[in-house]
Amino acid sequence: MIKVAPSILSADFGNLQRDVEEICNAGCDLVHVDVMDGHFVPNLTIGPVVVSAVAKCATKPLDIHLMVENNSFFVDLFAPLKPKYISFHIEEEKHPHRLIQKIRALGIKPAIVLNPHTPPESVEFLLKDLDMVLLMSVNPGFGGQSFIDSVIDKAIRLNKMRNRIKPECLIEIDGGVSDKNIHLLKDAGVDVVVAGSYIFKHNNRQKAIESLQI
Ligand code: DX5
Ligand code: ZN
Numbered sequence: 119m120i121k122v123a124p125s126i127l128s129a130d131f132g133n134l135q136r137d138v139e140e141i142c143n144a145g146c147d148l149v150h151v152d153v154m155d156g157h158f159v160p161n162l163t164i165g166p167v168v169v170s171a172v173a174k175c176a177t178k179p180l181d182i183h184l185m186v187e188n189n190s191f192f193v194d195l196f197a198p199l200k201p202k203y204i205s206f207h208i209e210e211e212k213h214p215h216r217l218i219q220k221i222r223a224l225g226i227k228p229a230i231v232l233n234p235h236t237p238p239e240s241v242e243f244l245l246k247d248l249d250m251v252l253l254m255s256v257n258p259g260f261g262g263q264s265f266i267d268s269v270i271d272k273a274i275r276l277n278k279m280r281n282r283i284k285p286e287c288l289i290e291i292d293g294g295v296s297d298k299n300i301h302l303l304k305d306a307g308v309d310v311v312v313a314g315s316y317i318f319k320h321n322n323r324q325k326a327i328e329s330l331q332i
Contacts, residue, residue: 120304121147122330123181123290124323125314126172127163128261134168135175141317144324145331148181148202150292150312152261155186158210159259166195173199183231183292183312185258186210189217197224205229205252205290208240218247229290233258234266238276245283250310251276256293261314265294270306277307297329304332 129137179202221228229250292312320326
């Protein structure tokens with residue numbers, strides 16, 4: 119079954135505890151946290167002060183998605199919160215293999231994110247050291263954008279590659295996910311989906327989460 123990671127970027131930040139508790143009680147699998155620094159992407163979100171408050175009320179593991187320059191600095195900032203995953207963009211990292219080792223040594227599962235233009239082959243020689251590869255299906259920076267269809271072919275290619283190299287490495291998709299494309303994603307071999315606006319704008323968030331757990 120596909121695992122669902124609601125992105126709290128679309129939550130009500132004035133009622134963050136209420137929204138985090140709601141999605142956890144509604145049966146989500148992970149809590150997706152988008153960290154943006156205003157440099158790698160044209161938006162600025164939350165740091166460890168707010169994320170530690172999220173960690174306190176979340177009953178599901180955190181999935182931290184870094185969209186930042188200077189990844190290693192941000193790994194050090196968020197590692198004390200004991201997230202399950204930390205993912206970083208390969209486009210912004212000169213030494214991805216070194217950073218993967220650092221994240222794992224901190225007891226966190228390492229994941230790499232690929233922007234829409236980045237080919238799946240860019241992680242081929244890193245795959246055996248990764249727990250997850252996150253494919254962006256929108257340009258990173260904002261919630262509520264439309265799904266970029268070419269990610270489906272990319273997921274199919276990545277699925278073949280990981281089945282050959284490391285079948286237990288998960289494939290996650292982030293951006294524009296809803297009940298409209300979830301079946302295509304399932305068929306492509308996707309294991310985890312991030313969904314922000316679809317879940318938080320739905321009048322029944324539990325039903326929205328369940329509609330993606332196919
Ligand atoms: C975009 C973020 C996403 C975003 C997804 O940079 O990485 O996690 O919140 O939001 P939706 O599901 O609304 O596209
Ligand atoms: Zn994200």
